[in-house]
Amino acid sequence: MAEHGVVETRDAYFEAIETLAGGTGPIGIDAERASGFTYSQRAYLIQIYRRDAGTFLFDPPAIGDFSELNESLRDAEWILHAASQDLACLREVGLDPVNMFDTELAARLLGLPRVGLGTVVEELLGIHLAKEHSAANWSTRPLPEAWLVYAALDVELLPDLRDRMVEMLVESEKTQIAAEEFAAVLARETKAPRVDxxxxxxxxxxxxxxxxxxxxxxxxxxxxxxxxxxxxxxxxxxxxxxxxxxxxxxxxxxxxxxxxxxxxxxxxxxxxxxxxxxxxxxxxSPDLPALKASSDTLPPPRAWAERNPEADVRFKAARAALASVSDELAIPLENLLTPDFLRRVAWSPPESVSADSIGSALADLGARAWQVAATAQLIADAFVEVHQSICLPSESDS
The missing domain is CATH 1.10.150.80 (HRDC domain)
Incomplete structure (x- = not known):
């Protein structure tokens, strides 16, 4: 393959598989779509880098099925940045990782102030990574050479970035947290199509x-x-x-x-x-839609004080408690616990509030074990304190 050539024939594809199989260590992988230009969210370029093998840029519309490549690299760790954005289009062509490291998610867990690939690479590796083609129309053919250079750099730095982040996760005792988060991303089910x-x-x-x-x-x-x-x-x-x-x-x-x-x-x-x-x-049409769609979405928290005052107080108290843990762990509040999970248990708490009952409710919603361990007791304590302050008469009332 030329330095920045694109693999666009089945013969070249099988040669690339053989070369990548002979490489060492994890693979860096990325996909480019044409969001905002095309209807589909398919991948129009897939980039893969592996040490001792090099970089390969694949043309998915031309190659078609990637199941052979998937099988060849199945046992390797796959490194992606913001995996949730790319997994759907990768799976569409038969690429489905079993073991993954997400550098964007790791950056969040490490408390980095900005988590875009360019800024993370610059902060941790000291390398400036230009992102001028990130919003390009990748369905364009032929792809300009400058775009291919950009696409290659996106994956060539991922193994070094991953290695540095592994060190930082160990130092901050967040290795298990990261493992649970990566597994959750891989296991997350595709959202059902929206009604209306x-x-x-x-x-x-x-x-x-x-x-x-x-x-x-x-x-x-x-x-x-x-x-x-x-x-x-x-x-x-x-x-x-x-x-x-x-x-x-x-x-x-x-x-x-x-x-x-x-x-x-x-x-x-x-x-x-x-x-x-x-x-x-x-x-x-005789089929007239309802003025408002039916939904299980909760009201926005700003409306809670009027619609459900006790839930409003519970939510604010628990959120304040979690904010302190977020600061202590240097993990953003939204990563410490999915905001919707906290809103739902605050709106409709278990009948008997305890760390166990709150933990079970959070787990049912999809919270990971580490999140339950870090938040359930605090949420339960906040809810109990709020309940007591509402129900117990003050000294002036007695």
């Missing part, structure tokens, strides 16, 4: 009336189908603001839609018949 995904339209909250919402829904469905067919990011066809504007105004004719100044975007006029048909479908 059209409700994610930016600005949909400004639409009043069920009929208007039905029009917004049909416009979203029409745009999504076209975006998927063209493999183009939906917002590049017609932005959310345009769909919302049309749903609010409810144009009475195709021409009225064409004249609507707020209805813009590169496909707003070339696909005008499609959008008008969607509006007509929404106007005549």
């Amino acid at each position: 995904p059209w409700r994610r339209l930016s600005g949909v909250h400004s639409i009043r009336g069920q009929r208007n919402l039905a029009v917004a829904r049909e416009l979203w469905i029409a745009r999504d189908a076209l975006a998927q067919h063209l493999d183009v990011s939906p917002g590049r066809l017609v932005p959310d603001a345009s769909l919302v504007a049309a749903a609010r105004v409810m144009p009475e004719s195709r021409q009225a839609l064409a004249d609507l100044r707020e209805f813009s975007g590169r496909a707003s006029r070339s696909e005008l018949d499609r959008w008008w048909a969607a509006i007509q479908a929404g106007m005549s």
